[in-house]
Structure formats: structure tokens, C-alpha cells
Amino acid sequence: MVPWPPSIRASGPGGRRSSAFAHKDLEAATGPRGPASTDHLVQNCGTRHARTARSETEPSDRGATTHWEGEPMRSEEEAPVAEELIDSIGHGRFELYRDGVLVGWLYYTHLKPNRYALRHTEVESSHQHQGVAGAMVRRVLDEIRAREGTITVICPFVADYLSRTTAYADLIDARHPGYPDRAAAESARAKVGGSA
Template sequence: MTEPTSYASEYPEGRNTLSEDQAVLVDEVIDDPHASAFDFTVVNDERAGIYEAILGDREIAGLPYTVAGRDRLVLLATSVFPEYRKQGIATELIRRVLDDVRARGKTVTIMCPVVRTFIEHNPEYTDLIDPEHPGVAKGHR
């Protein structure tokens, strides 16, 4: 079992540790920065406020968000169904979400430590972080 990781105070709902599920996804982002072996589609359900990873006719992962103003998304919490973890799904989902955010000319506030870790390991996305509202301070152990 993975030990929870402590983080700075800017964590949603007053929590300051990663859940075991989040720790698994953080490890995936750190250990396997390559694309997923699965060919999945990412759909932005703007009405529900979630980017969904779809494989066939099944949702396998998601990254919910809220809209803050006209130009900023608050990325909340990456999740991947257990049977699809450790296969690069989280990494590729985050990459595609951030590419979409860039294409739409928006910035992000990061409340998800998995997304923060991804950006720390892929600094070409750092410019997407809103300087006034960056979100969580740290994403990895």
C-alpha cells in the first residue's frame, strides 16, 4: 500500500494528503510519461463540466472541472477506473485536456495533484497555469 503524500494547504476540501487512488495516478504520471496503449477518445462534456476518456462505448477516466470566468478552468480531480490504471490513461488524458485548454486560449487553476505532477514533469504546459490562481502548490512526492 502506498503511503499518502503530504501537500501544502491549498488542497480542495481542506485535505492535505493524497488518497491511495491519487497516489497511484501520480506514480503513473512520474513513471510512464508516454502515451497510453489504448486508443481512446476524449470528450469535453461542457454541460457536466468533465473531460471524459471513452474507450469504445465506456467511460474509463475523467477530469472534472469548473469554469471560472471566461478564460479559466479549475481542474478538479483526475480519476481512472481501477482496471485501466498504470497504463498511461491518466497521462494521456491530462495531456489532451491541456492541449484543448491551450487551443481554446484559456488558463487553468489546478486543484488536482495528478495534473500538477504532470505539469511539473512536462514544463511545456507551465504557461497554462493562471498566475493569479495557480491552485495546489505541489503535485509529487
């Protein structure tokens, strides 16, 4: 039996939240004694941590004290990974790290006044087909937006990514937009004879 409140792990931009902070979140969502059912906990807290049960010695539903039987948390290999985007100015690329390991990078050229020509995306072979490139492009575009910059799209993967969403249309430089889709970017790359 796990005493109320169950400990909760949560990670966010600042890393793991303390159990005291998570305790207040859980109590605010479920009340000081906990929810009446697991569904309520899952709906309000987004965890799959606890289920309710009444001990045999407790009275019926009227005034019964609810306690928690803990389910094991997800194993570490299933835990959300910590991602960090680094602007490696010396290499001319944004680098994505997952749990401290370099998993992908996006080469760029920083042009004046504040335009980024996104040239080429690469992912470590051991991390391919894990959503690294898409996550990296999204993080890079968010970073450029935070810097109030614009982009010129040269990389075929970035062109393809942007062709499927309008969320970043405001970042595309009006005078120098680059390629509108993957086919145009790959065609241009083939004419030049290679990659960046």
C-alpha cells in the first residue's frame, strides 16, 4: 500500500518536478483524499500511477477512506527523454541531444539581418526512424521564431516538413523563401550535383 499522495514523476522544460510540487498538482486536481476512481485520476493528472481500493476492514462507501495501491512507473527506457537543442555556431548547425547524446543536426547559414538558410538535416544512423528529424526541425523553427528570424528553405526534409503545416508560414522569408516542397529542393540539389 502506498500512502496518499502517491509520488509522481513529471518532466518538463526544467527537468523533473519535485514530488511536493506534483503533490499539490494532484491534490488540486483530485481533492485532498484522492479521487473515487482511477479514471478520474488519469483524466485530471495524466498519470497512470494509482488505482483505488478499499481494504476489507474499512466500512462501506459511506465515509470510507480510500487508499492507493501503486502501479510501477514506466521503466527508464520508456521514460520521456530529455531533449536539448544547441546552436553550434562554430559548426554552423543546430544540434539535437537526447539524454546527453547527439542524435541529429541541421546545418544552416546565418545571413543578415536575421535570416537562416536551412541547408541540410542529418540524423545519427542509430537514431533514424525515431522521429528525431521532425522533432529537431520543429525545435529549430521554434528557436528561430524566438529569435525573431526568418528562414530560407534549402533542405529537402525541411521543405517537406513545412509543406505539411502552416504553423511556421510566418517564418519563411518573403524575398528569399527557398524551395516550396521536397521535390523542388531535391531537383535543385540534383542540378547542382550533390548535398550541402
